[in-house]
Amino acid sequence: MSPPTWTLRFLYIGTADFDRDLAYYRDILAARLVWHFEHFGARVAAFSLGEGPLLLIADHRTAPSCMPVFQVENLAAAARALKSRGWKAQGRRFEIPNGPCYRFDDPSGNPYAIFEDQRPNALTTDH
16 A cells, blocks of 8 residues: 555644734734635635645634645545545535545544645635
8 A cells, every 4th residue: 555645735723813813823923824715604814834734724613723634636536545444534525615625533533634626726816
């Protein structure tokens, strides 16, 4: 069995006070605001601190929390391969702005997600 070729794209971070945390990442850390949106009752902002995944602060995730979100080449194929080894998704497949996604937990309860980047520019113009 070869190891997966997933790419860590996002760290999905919960916030207890969205406006305070937005200002912290932008003004204190001087992170580059990549995009910011309010849709479907959720406020989410993406920041870049340099190399590596974007930091997504989200008011619909509890704080403190951090969920790594990995991009896979083909979500259906990745899910089939994982299921054949005993993997279980948390709930059904859902959509994020970039494409279809599954959430899952490791045996200790740490959250993760995998997605297929079908819409790579979904949020590039929304600031």
